[in-house]
Amino acid sequence: xxxxxxxxxxxxxxxxxxxxxxxxxxxxxxxxxxxxxxxxxxxxxxxxxxxxxxxxxxxxxxxxxxxxxxxxxxxxxxxxxxxxxxxxxxxxxxxxxxxxxxxxxxxxxxxxxxxxxxxxxxxxxxxxxxxxxxxxxxxxxxxxxxxxxxxxxxxxxxxxxxxxxxxxxxxxxxxxxxxxxxxxxxxxxxxxxxxxxxxxxxxxxxxxxxxxxxxxxxxxxxxxxxxxxxxxxxxxxxxxxxxxxxxxxxxxxxxxxxxxxxxxxxxxxxxxxxxxxxxxxxxxxxxxxxxxxxxxxxxxxxxxxxxxxxxxxxxxxxxxxxxxxxxxxxxxxxxxxxxxxxxxxxxxxxxxxxxxxxxxxxxxxxxxxxxxxxxxxxxxxxxxxxxxxxxxxxxxxxxxxxxxxxxxxxxxxxxxxxxxxxxxxxxxxxxxxxxxxxxxxxxxxxxxxxxxxxxxxxxxxxxxxxxxxxxxxxxxxxxxxxxxxxxxxxxxxxxxxxxxxxxxxxxxxxxxxxxxxxxxxxxxxxxxxxxxxxxxxxxxxxxxxxxxxxxxxxxxxxxxxxxxxxxxxxxxxxxxxxxxxxxxxxxxxxxxxxxxxxxxxxxxxxxxxxxxxxxxxxxxxxxxxxxxxxxxxxxxxxxxxxxxxxxxxxxxxxxxxxxxxxxxxxxxxxxxxxxxxxxxxxxxxxxxxxxxxxxxxxxxxxxxxxxxxxxxxxxxxxxxxxxxxxxxxxxxxxxxxxxxxxxxxxxxxxxxxxxxxxxxxxxxxxxxxxxxxxxxxxxxxxxxxxxxxxxxxxxxxxxxxxxxxxxxxxxxxxxxxxxxxxxxxxxxxxxxxxxxxxxxxxxxxxxxxxxxxxxxxxxxxxxxxxxxxxxxxxxxxxxxx
Numbered sequence: 074x075x076x077x078x079x080x081x082x083x084x085x086x087x088x089x090x091x092x093x094x095x096x097x098x099x100x101x102x103x104x105x106x107x108x109x110x111x112x113x114x115x116x117x118x119x120x121x122x123x124x125x126x127x128x129x130x131x132x133x134x135x136x137x138x139x140x141x142x143x144x145x146x147x148x149x150x151x152x153x154x155x156x157x158x159x160x161x162x163x164x165x166x167x168x169x170x171x172x173x174x175x176x177x178x179x180x181x182x183x184x185x186x187x188x189x190x191x192x193x194x195x196x197x198x199x200x201x202x203x204x205x206x207x208x209x210x211x212x213x214x215x216x217x218x219x220x221x222x223x224x225x226x227x228x229x230x231x232x233x234x235x236x237x238x239x240x241x242x243x244x245x246x247x248x249x250x251x252x253x254x255x256x257x258x259x260x261x262x263x264x265x266x267x268x269x270x271x272x273x274x275x276x277x278x279x280x281x282x283x284x285x286x287x288x289x290x291x292x293x294x295x296x297x298x299x300x301x302x303x304x305x306x307x308x309x310x311x312x313x314x315x316x317x318x319x320x321x322x323x324x325x326x327x328x329x330x331x332x333x334x335x336x337x338x339x340x341x342x343x344x345x346x347x348x349x350x351x352x353x354x355x356x357x358x359x360x361x362x363x364x365x366x367x368x369x370x371x372x373x374x375x376x377x378x379x380x381x382x383x384x385x386x387x388x389x390x391x392x393x394x395x396x397x398x399x400x401x402x403x404x405x406x407x408x409x410x411x412x413x414x415x416x417x418x419x420x421x422x423x424x425x426x427x428x429x430x431x432x433x434x435x436x437x438x439x440x441x442x443x444x445x446x447x448x449x450x451x452x453x454x455x456x457x458x459x460x461x462x463x464x465x466x467x468x469x470x471x472x473x474x475x476x477x478x479x480x481x482x483x484x485x486x487x488x489x490x491x492x493x494x495x496x497x498x499x500x501x502x503x504x505x506x507x508x509x510x511x512x513x514x515x516x517x518x519x520x521x522x523x524x525x526x527x528x529x530x531x532x533x534x535x536x537x538x539x540x541x542x543x544x545x546x547x548x549x550x551x552x553x554x555x556x557x558x559x560x561x562x563x564x565x566x567x568x569x570x571x572x573x574x575x576x577x578x579x580x581x582x583x584x585x586x587x588x589x590x591x592x593x594x595x596x597x598x599x600x601x602x603x604x605x606x607x608x609x610x611x612x613x614x615x616x617x618x619x620x621x622x623x624x625x626x627x628x629x630x631x632x633x634x635x636x637x638x639x640x641x642x643x644x645x646x647x648x649x650x651x652x653x654x655x656x657x658x659x660x661x662x663x664x665x666x667x668x669x670x671x672x673x674x675x676x677x678x679x680x681x682x683x684x685x686x687x688x689x690x691x692x693x694x695x696x697x698x699x700x701x702x703x704x705x706x707x708x709x710x711x712x713x714x715x716x717x718x719x720x721x722x723x724x725x726x727x728x729x730x731x732x733x734x735x736x737x738x739x740x741x742x743x744x745x746x747x748x749x750x751x752x753x754x755x756x757x758x759x760x761x762x763x764x765x766x767x768x769x770x771x772x773x774x775x776x777x778x779x780x781x782x783x784x785x786x787x788x789x790x791x792x793x794x795x796x797x798x799x800x801x802x803x804x805x806x807x808x809x810x811x812x813x814x815x816x817x818x819x820x821x822x823x824x825x826x827x828x829x830x831x832x833x834x835x836x837x838x839x840x841x842x843x844x845x846x847x848x849x850x851x852x853x854x855x856x857x858x859x860x861x862x863x864x865x866x867x868x869x870x871x872x873x874x875x876x877x878x879x880x881x882x883x884x885x886x887x888x889x890x891x892x893x894x895x896x897x898x899x900x901x902x903x904x905x906x907x908x909x910x911x912x913x914x915x916x917x918x919x920x921x922x923x924x925x926x927x928x929x930x931x932x933x934x935x936x937x938x939x940x941x942x943x944x945x946x947x948x949x950x951x952x953x954x
Contacts, residue, residue, distance in 0.1 A: 095283070095285040097283050097284075098159075098281060099279065099280075099281045100282065101118075101280060101281075102119065103117075103157075104119050104155050104157045105155070106155055108153060109151045109153065119157075119275075119280060120277050120279065120439070122275030122277060122440060123274050124273060125438050125441065133145060133148075136269075136271060136438070137269070137644045138645075139645060139656060149223050149270075149272040149273070149274070152220050152221055152224075153219045153274050156214065157215050158213065158214045159215070160212050160213070161209065161284075165209055165284065167286075168285060169285070170204070170284070171209050171284045172202050172205065173282060174283055175194070175276065175278070175280050176200055177277045177278030178194040178197070178217070178276055179197045179258065179275050179276070180195065180225075180258040181194065181220040181222060182219045184215070184217055185215070185217075186209065186215050187208055187209075187210060188214070191205055191208060195225075195257065196258075196510055198469070199510050199513055200513050202291075219275075222258055223251075223263075225256055226250070226251070226263075227252050229256065229498075230251075230252040233255070236548060239495070239544065240494075240495060243263065243264050246266075246662055246664050247266060248269075248662065250263040250270050253495065254495035254497050254498070257491075257507070257510060259273075259491070260491065260493050260494075261493075261737070264662065266662045266663040267741075267742035268662065268738060269437060277439050285315075286317065287317065287322055287384070288314045288315060288316040288317060288318060288343060288384065289315045290390050290392075291313040292312070293394075294310075294312075294517070295309060295311065296309045297309075297398045298574060304358075305358045306398055308356065309351065309354075310328065310352040310354060311350070311351050312352075312380075314349075314350065315348075316344065316347075317345070320345070321342050321344050321345070323341065323343070326338070326339045327381045327383065329378065330356070330376050332376050335355075337354055339352055356398075364398050364399050364400075365397040365480070366399070366421065366483060368460045368483030369765055369784060370420070370425060370483075373480065373481055373483045375395040375396060376395070376396045376397075377395060379393050380394075394520065397522035398522075399420060399522045401418060401419070401575055401576070402419040402576070403526065409719075411719045411722045411723065412722055413603045414585065414586055414602070415625060415725055415727070416585055416603065416728075417728070418526075420485075420525070425460070426727050428460050428461065429460060429730050429734075430454065430463075430730055430732070431462070431628075431629060432464050432465060432468075432471075433467075433733055433734075434468040435450060437737055437738065446750065448478060450734070450735050450750055453746055453752065453913070454482075454484060455483070455484065457745075457763060458764055459759070460484065462486055462487070462730075462734060463487035463628060463730050464486055464488050464489055466490060466491055466492050466493040466528070466531035466581075467494065467531055468491065469491065470514050470518070477521075483523075487730070488518070488524050488527055489529075489581065490528065492529065492530035492533060493533070494531060494536060496536070496552055497559055507564065508567055512570075515527075515567065515568060515571035515572050516571060519574070527575055527577045527578075528577070528579075528581045529559075529560035529577070531581060532580070532582070533556065533580055534580035534582070534583055534594055535598040535607070537556055553592075556594060557594075560593070565579070578604070579593055580598070581605055582604060582629075583598055583605065584600050584604040586603070587603040587604070601623060601624040602625070603625065604626065606627055607732075608621065608627060609629075609631070611633075611669040612669070612673075614676050615676075615703070615704035616676070618771055621712070623720060623723035623726065624723070625725060626727055627712050627726065627728060629731075630729075630731055630732060631701075631705060631732035631743040632670075632701045632704040633663065633666055633670055633697070633741050633743050634697040634698045634700065634702075634755065635670075635694045636736065636741070636747040636748065636751075636753070637751060637906065638694055639909045640739050640747045643909075650686065650687050650690045651689075652693045653667075660740040663741075670741070673704065677700075677867035677869060678699065678700070679954055680693075680696065681953050682953075692953040695953070698755065698904075701753070702753070702757070702918055705745075705755055705759075708731075709731060709759075709763070710762055710771070712728075712729040713729060713769060714771075717820045735750075745759055749911075751911070752913050752914075754904065757916060757917040760859075765783070766785060766816070766850055766858045767781075767861070768793060769861065772863070776827070777828070779825040779848055780821050780822065780823055780824065781793070781821065781824045782820075783816045783818060785819070786818050786819070788816065788818050790814070790852060791852050792852070795808070795809045795810075795825060795846065795847075796809075800843055800844065800872065800874045800875075801872075801873030801875065801899070803898070803899060803923060803924050806844065807836035811824065811825060829865065833865075842870050843872040845863070845864060845865065845899075845920070845922075846862060847863075849861065868950060874898070875897070875898040875899075875951065876951045876954075877896045877921070878898075879894055879897075879921070881893065881947065889929050891927060891928075891929060892905065892928045892929070892930060892945075893925065894921070894926045894928060896921050896925075896926075900949035901920050902949060903919050904917060905917050905928060905930075906944075906945070906946045906948070907944045907945055908944040911932065911934050913931055914930050914931075915929040915930075915931070921949070
């Protein structure tokens with residue numbers, strides 16, 4: 074459902090009531106684009122941007138190819154002009170009001186219609202509507218004169234003379250542009266530690282002419298609200314009208330939700346000018362309302378609603394929308410046995426453990442983000458058993474379609490406002506722009522049940538209080554005052570006025586209620602006893618769960634890896650295919666990132682030794698993905714098993730959102746989905762470690778524990794099977810099956826514990842180096858959980874591992890392909906790859922301890938068995954040893 078103002082359709086009879094009609098004319102499609110000095114002119118599409126227009130006309134290469142992020146800096150530094158000539162297909166003189174509406178302009182521009190300046194833009198996230206009644210003609214010319222966002226940001230920074238607003242520039246390794254905090258634009262378009270610098274210019278959303286008489290619906294939004302006292306649902310509807318009639322406009326509003334047997338009629342009278350109409354709809358209490366649930370917890374039931382405004386002079390305006398009903402609470406309350414407060418979400422009164430990741434823009438160029446790509450990425454999140462994504466504050470407020478898909482798929486959204494890793498100015502123009510931006514986004518998005526929290530920014534509380542930017546202590550009070558002014562006195566104030574149905578926090582990470590009590594900024598925003606935490610540690614051993622914070626909620630954590638060779642190959646040349654090539658160093662935007670990956674991998678794996686440079690490069694890529702998957706697995710399982718316990722005053726963890734879900738280009742990053750959507754090994758691991766019922770194994774002081782973790786809403790009886798395999802044999806050495814155990818709903822409990830020494834003795838005198846442990850939960854002989862495993866030593870110390878020869882026979886069953894695998898030896902981290910053929914396997918990156926295994930491949934497009942056979946390649950850890 075689109076909450077931004079939609080194109081009004083002609084619902085009145087033209088002949089009988091010509092004055093009651095409204096007309097809309099899209100100005101999307103073909104425009105002309107020219108450079109600042111006029112030396113370059115070309116066609117360009119709207120919505121779109123300059124970079125892609127140049128690429129589509131073969132004037133530049135793919136911006137992502139090799140070093141083009143540097144080669145094409147000139148595009149962002151130029152001042153481009155968009156122009157178009159158009160005719161109005163209706164008689165313009167018959168309309169009382171004509172507006173020019175931009176849903177999104179990127180970013181700083183002067184707008185001229187028929188050579189008359191009608192307005193300016195300077196905020197990518199605002200909707201602009203300009204009154205052109207006195208300027209528009211039957212034949213028109215329109216121009217948008219853009220200013221380089223890089224130069225504009227620099228000018229704004231120079232004009233702020235009272236004190237610096239850091240950071241001035243990104244780290245050199247990011248190869249980015251400066252002063253991004255001085256422009257209301259996608260912050261990561263100036264570069265980030267996982268992305269390139271492409272500060273775009275263009276008209277990135279819909280643009281249209283709207284002509285109307287009498288009155289016009291500017292926007293329409295609503296919020297379902299549960300009345301605890303009356304034990305029933307209500308619907309609050311808000312509509313904004315521009316009444317251009319000189320006399321009041323009266324009529325009726327009819328609200329219908331057929332499946333809830335709800336129909337209510339209201340009388341309204343609109344005085345001339347801008348008018349807000351608020352309606353309060355009581356839902357029929359005799360009908361059971363099915364609530365919206367996150368994925369894995371119930372259905373995503375929605376109800377069709379129509380709202381008909383029947384106004385005098387024959388003016389009818391009809392709106393249709395999908396209404397979802399759900400409640401959300403952020404619970405911050407004392408926990409027995411622990412100082413501090415809890416931090417978890419209840420949906421429809423049920424505590425929910427949030428399992429998911431962080432979403433960044435799917436491309437630097439939004440005109441390359443297709444509906445199919447969005448659907449692929451979001452479906453991949455659901456397929457990995459995720460129930461939440463955090464829309465990170467350095468990107469964009471996503472398009473309507475994104476939130477519609479999240480509603481339908483049951484993906485909860487933690488919605489940041491677009492402020493990240495910086496301090497910001499608080500002059501009046503900046504504040505006014507932000508208030509308009511926030512009000513618009515709240516109206517546009519608040520009816521989506523998927524959005525469960527508003528968050529003011531990404532990491533800015535931590536940046537200020539942990540002094541990331543080495544600010545002079547004597548100026549700290551000024552920066553604190555600015556922080557409170559922006560996020561509390563402005564953003565929070567606008568949110569509370571526009572939406573009282575969701576919690577709001579000023580930042581992530583934050584101490585939540587404790588930060589509020591400390592004047593909105595905590596002395597230690599990383600306190601594990603409050604709020605959410607971000608945690609990164611690339612040098613400590615990630616197999617050691619003791620390094621991870623036993624926090625209330627982990628909203629960011631992760632490790633880097635490289636994307637697959639088939640993804641890199643598209644944007645590189647043969648000379649780039651080395652881990653230490655100029656290309657590999659250029660693509661790495663995180664300081665020392667390539668070395669950190671090898672350092673972490675080297676703790677437990679032998680590094681590739683091939684003398685063939687290409688083979689060594691591919692093996693290294695593979696090993697970084699193995700390392701990333703295993704590290705994030707260990708950390709996520711630690712958070713999941715910490716949900717029900719307090720140890721030394723810490724625990725009750727109720728959320729695990731690793732950084733990050735998707736990639737913005739083809740480069741090393743923390744993502745589990747490569748640019749375009751291909752699953753990394755981590756994403757296959759996520760499908761297991763986010764399973765609704767999961768056994769988690771770990772060691773503590775020589776004792777092996779298995780916890781059972783349940784996200785189910787009811788108790789279940791399970792048995793735990795623990796097996797020990799020798800690396801040298803495909804037959805298990807021993808197997809132990811427990812009695813029936815009761816897994817409590819929504820809890821994590823100890824199911825099994827045994828000293829490692831006793832376990833190894835009992836299983837044929839294994840050693841740590843020669844054996845591996847696997848385990849799974851089942852009920853009534855039916856497998857319930859994924860099979861998990863625990864390494865008893867580093868794999869570089871493994872004894873008995875033989876090179877595994879793995880073969881596959883591929884067959885087809887309707888739209889699915891079947892891979893029947895056979896191995897000659899135990900094989901860790903078996904990786905099946907079909908190159909660039911889009912799709913995913915049912916499992917991948919697995920430990921193969923049995924001689925045969927069947928894996929399915931689900932293609933995302935049309936492909937053939939022969940294509941798969943030609944592209945198929947299998948790798949295991951034994952191939953690089």
